Amino acid sequence: MGTPSLLDRLLNGLDSASRRLYVAASRTIARRATTTTTTMETLEQIKPTMAEIDPRIPDALRVAFRLGGHRLSSPGANDNEGFASFVAAVLPAPPVPDCPAVVPAPRAARALRLDVGSCYLPHHDHDSHFGASDFGVLGVADGVGGYSERGVDAGAFSRGLMTSAFAAVVSAPPGAPVCPYTLLELAYEETAASAAPGASTAVILSLAPAADAEESPRLRWAYIGDSGFAVLRRGKILRRSRPQQSRFNCPYQLNSTGNGDRVTAAETGEVPVEEGDVVVAGTDGLFDNMFDEELERVVRMGAALGLPAKNMADVIAGVAYEMSRNRARDSPFSVESRRHHRADRWSGGKEDDITVVVAFVALSY
Structure with a gap:
């Protein structure tokens, strides 16, 4: 007997009523998405309760990831065709041939923009973020929680970094390219000069226009520590940051006292991006x-349902929240804990602040 396919595993143990839940959920979310305005919280971060986030997680995701905490919608009838389309959306994306049969003729590079949306679910309230769609820049920072044990506001440095970075972005001349490393350096210098307490990890990304008609626009980044990012194309991760750590669960971090890591330790790079x-x-x-x-699976599902960036961020954050409280499943954190042979090996998810910023690469107006 051959290895079960992803479809077999996805449907394993589900009865016909559960299958119909996928379609019922997809239709509901698709309708909701058409009436939702995409907005971006900048320095005034949203702090939705799980009661607000919970309804935004499609029932299909709950079944697929075996999440609880929500009463599933009543299924409809005659949903076989819709279910087949929905399952196809969450299956792995087909590989792209290395050598296409037809090579398209070169065309002039088209201007792109970032449509940005975010969701913040506080636990300790040490995270901070910003997004500026008009400037094609976004950032995320995470205050180091250990400082709170010293009676220090562990979120102060992360807020300082993002406040300074955002202020610099919106004060730049329109159309001026933004270098993430330079922006991170500037934000660090201003925050350190203010003597803000604590320490923070951070990641900043920006969209750079194509240098000429033969090139594609590029997504540029600079990050320090374990705040990170992933770039997905057609539902598969194209580029993914890797955390910088001094040791397990001890990320690189910036602070005001000079005993932290230097901005020069930041990882930088860029990747060509395209519409979609x-x-x-x-x-x-x-x-x-x-x-x-x-993450790939959730993004494919959100794309299949036509979710805007804001709703996509809500769903990703909501799923991560429920996973963080699930002790019955492995998580990347628990796997890493075992890999480092920790005496206090972690089991299940890890409760923490959860910040998600989603940016769709789209054609400029």
């Missing part, structure tokens, strides 16, 4: 609880 790519940035509250293939 999805960028997901977040703190470790996201990436400690969701495996790469799970």
